[in-house]
Amino acid sequence: MATTVMTRKAPAPASAPARLRTLLIVLVTGCLAWGVVAGWTVSQHAAAASDVVGTSEPLSLDARQMYRSLSDADITATTAFLSGVAEPLATRQRYAADISGAAADLAALKAASAQPQAASLSAIAAGLPVYTDYVARAQTWNQAEYQSPGASFMQDASEEMHLVLLPAARSVYAQEGARLTASSAQATGLPWIIVVLVLAMAIGFLLLRTQRWVSRRTHRLVNYGLLGATVALVIGAVWLVAAYGVARADLSRGVGHGSAPAETLAQADISAAQARGDEVLNLISRSGDTSFEQDFAKVRHELGPGSGSLLSTAAASSSGEPGARWVAAAGRDARTWYGVNQHLYSLDLAANYAKETQLVVQSAPGSSAPEFSSLERDLGRAITADQAIFSDSATAGRDAFGGLDGGVIVVALLMAAGCAWGLSRRLAEYR
Amino acid sequence: MVTRASRVSRGLGAPPGTTTRGRLLLAAAAAVPLALAAGCASSPPARALSAAVTAARGGGFPLTPGPGRQTLSETGSTLLYPLFRTWAVAYHADHSQVTIPTGATGSGAGIAGASAGTVDIGASDAYLSSGSLVQNPRLLNIPLAISAQQVYYNLPSLSAGTHLKLDAQVLAEMYQGRITRWNDPAIANLNPQVRLPGTSVVPLHRSDSSGDTFLFTSYLSAKDTGWSNAYGYGTSVHWPSIAGRPGLGRKGNPAMVAGCHQRPGCIAYVGLSYAQQARGLGEAQLQNRAGNYELPSDASIPAAVAPFVSSTPPNETISMIDGPAAQGYPIVNYEYAVVSAKQPTAARARDLRAFLHWVITSGQSSRYLDDFGSGPLPPSIPGFQPLSASVVALSDAQIAEIH
Numbered sequence: 001m002a003t004t005v006m007t008r009k010a011p012a013p014a015s016a017p018a019r020l021r022t023l024l025i026v027l028v029t030g031c032l033a034w035g036v037v038a039g040w041t042v043s044q045h046a047a048a049a050s051d052v053v054g055t056s057e058p059l060s061l062d063a064r065q066m067y068r069s070l071s072d073a074d075i076t077a078t079t080a081f082l083s084g085v086a087e088p089l090a091t092r093q094r095y096a097a098d099i100s101g102a103a104a105d106l107a108a109l110k111a112a113s114a115q116p117q118a119a120s121l122s123a124i125a126a127g128l129p130v131y132t133d134y135v136a137r138a139q140t141w142n143q144a145e146y147q148s149p150g151a152s153f154m155q156d157a158s159e160e161m162h163l164v165l166l167p168a169a170r171s172v173y174a175q176e177g178a179r180l181t182a183s184s185a186q187a188t189g190l191p192w193i194i195v196v197l198v199l200a201m202a203i204g205f206l207l208l209r210t211q212r213w214v215s216r217r218t219h220r221l222v223n224y225g226l227l228g229a230t231v232a233l234v235i236g237a238v239w240l241v242a243a244y245g246v247a248r249a250d251l252s253r254g255v256g257h258g259s260a261p262a263e264t265l266a267q268a269d270i271s272a273a274q275a276r277g278d279e280v281l282n283l284i285s286r287s288g289d290t291s292f293e294q295d296f297a298k299v300r301h302e303l304g305p306g307s308g309s310l311l312s313t314a315a316a317s318s319s320g321e322p323g324a325r326w327v328a329a330a331g332r333d334a335r336t337w338y339g340v341n342q343h344l345y346s347l348d349l350a351a352n353y354a355k356e357t358q359l360v361v362q363s364a365p366g367s368s369a370p371e372f373s374s375l376e377r378d379l380g381r382a383i384t385a386d387q388a389i390f391s392d393s394a395t396a397g398r399d400a401f402g403g404l405d406g407g408v409i410v411v412a413l414l415m416a417a418g419c420a421w422g423l424s425r426r427l428a429e430y431r
Numbered sequence: 432m433v434t435r436a437s438r439v440s441r442g443l444g445a446p447p448g449t450t451t452r453g454r455l456l457l458a459a460a461a462a463v464p465l466a467l468a469a470g471c472a473s474s475p476p477a478r479a480l481s482a483a484v485t486a487a488r489g490g491g492f493p494l495t496p497g498p499g500r501q502t503l504s505e506t507g508s509t510l511l512y513p514l515f516r517t518w519a520v521a522y523h524a525d526h527s528q529v530t531i532p533t534g535a536t537g538s539g540a541g542i543a544g545a546s547a548g549t550v551d552i553g554a555s556d557a558y559l560s561s562g563s564l565v566q567n568p569r570l571l572n573i574p575l576a577i578s579a580q581q582v583y584y585n586l587p588s589l590s591a592g593t594h595l596k597l598d599a600q601v602l603a604e605m606y607q608g609r610i611t612r613w614n615d616p617a618i619a620n621l622n623p624q625v626r627l628p629g630t631s632v633v634p635l636h637r638s639d640s641s642g643d644t645f646l647f648t649s650y651l652s653a654k655d656t657g658w659s660n661a662y663g664y665g666t667s668v669h670w671p672s673i674a675g676r677p678g679l680g681r682k683g684n685p686a687m688v689a690g691c692h693q694r695p696g697c698i699a700y701v702g703l704s705y706a707q708q709a710r711g712l713g714e715a716q717l718q719n720r721a722g723n724y725e726l727p728s729d730a731s732i733p734a735a736v737a738p739f740v741s742s743t744p745p746n747e748t749i750s751m752i753d754g755p756a757a758q759g760y761p762i763v764n765y766e767y768a769v770v771s772a773k774q775p776t777a778a779r780a781r782d783l784r785a786f787l788h789w790v791i792t793s794g795q796s797s798r799y800l801d802d803f804g805s806g807p808l809p810p811s812i813p814g815f816q817p818l819s820a821s822v823v824a825l826s827d828a829q830i831a832e833i834h
Contacts, residue, residue, distance in 0.1 A: 137742065146720075147653045148664075148752035149739065152558070156744050159561050163568050281561050286665035288560030289539050289640045295565065353663030 016217055017430040020423055023210050027419040034199050035412020039405050041192040046401035048187035053394045056180040059112055063173040064266050066105035070169050071273040073098035074161040077135050078280040081154045082361050117175050120168040127164040131157055155285045177263050184255050188248040200237045218426055225422015229415040236411035243400045250397035258390025261317035262383050268303050268310040269379045275299040276372045283357050293345045300338055305331040323385030326378045333375035340368045496529050496782040503786055506534035507541020507554030509684040510702030511766045514815055515554055517803040518794050538642035545769040553769035556642025558748040569772045573826045574747050574765035575790050577736055577816035578703050579727040580646050583712040585697040588628045594726055596621040598718035599654030605698055606634045608673030630696035635687055638680030640666040647700040650762050653753040703727055706812040721757040729813045735759030740819045747825055772832045780834050787830045791823050
């Protein structure tokens with residue numbers, strides 16, 4: 001390339017000063033251009049890594065928390081309704097905390113979310129007051145001891161939750177998860193970093209050729225300006241490769257051992273909460289014959305443990321990590337809970353609602369509520385452990401880019417200065 | 432506000448409506464006062480609701496069916512069957528291109544048929560269960576008329592015109608086999624003027640899954656904690672077995688009426704539309720929330736429904752059992768058409784909308800509601816009751832969702 005330029009700019013036989021001047025312009029421009037491209041590329045990767053840590057991960061947590069709050073509000077309200085007229089204060093407080101928590105998460109997500117989530121977030125914003133209004137009406141009727149109208153309003157509330165709010169919240173969570181994965185991929189993506197390295201090699205090649213030509217023409221072994229530029233280029237490229245390699249390794253570990261299993265476990269948590277919600281709603285809504293048993297069988301298959309199930313997938317990714325024991329515990333909890341549920345549906349088929357209600361609502365060991373709570377608690381612990389891995393790795397990955405964008409620009413300036421100094425001194429000898 | 436009806440057209444998780452239908456629902460929903468306690472006394476904002484209906488009509492609501500031949504099949508509730516058949520015949524007379532075959536197969540079969548798409552309209556005495564909706568979120572339940580449930584008994588020794596007073600506690604005891612004879616002190620206490628026979632109590636119940644069982648056991652559960660805790664309510668319940676009294680189950684309303692005629696001492700809960708067939712059986716007065724004993728009548732049924740009109744939600748899923756009206760009959764309900772919001776063809780959707788709209792407007796005339804089956808009802812027997820204007824508006828808003 002240099003030869004072509006020199007040939008075009010200075011037709012043979014070119015004078016040495018003219019060729020030196022051309023080389024000086026080409027090298028200084030090339031070094032500065034490389035600095036711009038490298039600086040921009042590094043800033044893109046660093047921004048994506050910061051986005052993973054500072055935006056995508058917190059939003060993904062908000063989305064999961066919103067789903068959990070909504071689902072817990074539903075389970076709390078329906079369980080309290082089934083328990084009788086006098087709702088314990090703790091239950092009311094838990095329901096109120098769930099609703100205000102969901103509203104706060106919704107506000108955070110609305111403030112920061114991109115267009116694809118807007119539809120689902122609007123559906124939640126519109127549906128949440130409808131839901132709470134139905135719950136309030138159900139409670140008012142129930143407290144006045146109008147059990148039957150109360151139950152129909154509780155059914156309306158729960159249907160709003162199961163058919164509008166939870167599917168929308170699930171969709172928001174899935175979209176935030178996809179955004180987190182996209183940010184991680186952007187932070188470790190290859191194309192631009194390869195362009196920067198190829199450019200560095202081209203400039204390095206040009207520097208070596210120029211060095212050789214200059215030493216032949218001037219009979220001096222070393223041009224210190226060009227040598228300095230070459231050394232700066234090598235330092236810059238090595239720094240770039242090392243930082244990028246470390247960030248990529250950290251973020252890959254964060255995704256593989258942190259966010260991916262956490263995502264799988266969160267799906268398991270969502271499926272379990274849905275099945276528990278169905279169990280309770282099945283006791284309130286008795287105006288038809290369709291129970292949720294089919295849905296539960298589907299959830300059981302999805303959730304596992306068992307080949308290809310969510311819990312087994314999570315167990316495989318968490319192997320050797322701190323979350324592994326909680327995943328194993330969740331698998332045991334799930335099996336116990338399925339046993340209770342099996343019993344529940346045999347009572348449901350026999351229309352034995354009294355025993356079924358007891359088994360769903362009461363907190364004695366062996367009932368559905370405590371078994372589900374154990375499952376939820378162990379899933380929560382496993383998710384927290386995986387999220388800690390993700391958070392640490394993603395932060396380390398982001399920090400690997402620290403100072404690099406400024407660094408490559410300084411390197412480029414030093415290279416340009418070295419070329420300019422080294423060649424202008426030779427040029428001065430011709431005057 | 433996102434209603435079930437609006438979410439059907441937009442899909443789950445979709446944003447609240449920007450469509451004409453969505454706006455119509457919003458208007459109708461907003462017109463329903465939210466405050467429940469106040470709602471018992473407040474009147475519906477009729478102007479807003481009629482505006483919603485006008486909007487629905489203006490937005491392409493068909494008032495007549497299309498010119499092509501159409502068959503709209505119906506099956507389900509045995510209680511609604513006599514009236515639905517009358518509507519079907521009358522509609523065909525006005526619009527000969529539309530044929531409406533009807534069937535009395537029970538509410539459960541009606542819902543299952545509408546959900547599976549094997550029937551266009553499923554008739555049900557009970558609103559949809561959440562299980563049915565989760566399985567098929569496109570289903571709508573649209574009230575077509577108001578009905579009530581009568582409790583009959585077979586005690587030939589009592590003079591005609593005697594109406595025994597019964598409350599939920601006594602009924603629950605009878606159905607649990609704890610009150611075994613009609614001259615039990617618990618029944619005598621409620622009816623001090625009546626000479627009760629010592630006949631054995633024969634409590635008949637529905638053996639099939641039934642909206643009537645849902646209504647009757649809802650009444651027992653609402654008033655009797657013991658029943659609520661032990662048996663609860665549902666389209667089927669785990670009926671207590673009564674020693675020495677096997678075979679108390681009957682399939683369908685006609686079999687309940689026939690069974691009661693055959694068994695002296697019987698007590699049976701039957702939909703109001705079988706009052707003609709049940710003539711000769713005793714009709715019980717049931718105790719309501721205020722402690723008054725009421726027979727179902729053209730006055731006590733609308734009175735019972737009135738407190739719920741303004742709080743009927745946009746999806747019209749509401750139980751009105753044992754409501755607050757002092758002069759209200761305690762077991763009243765909407766009779767529902769269960770239809771899928773998504774129809775296979777635009778022509779079918781249009782004709783369904785036209786027919787259902789006709790049912791909830793022209794079909795509310797007393798010439799249908801009081802004159803089904805074998806002729807006009809005698810004044811002593813109440814017919815189906817018409818829907819109030821605000822409920823018609825909500826139903827129209829749901830009908831507009833069928834596409």
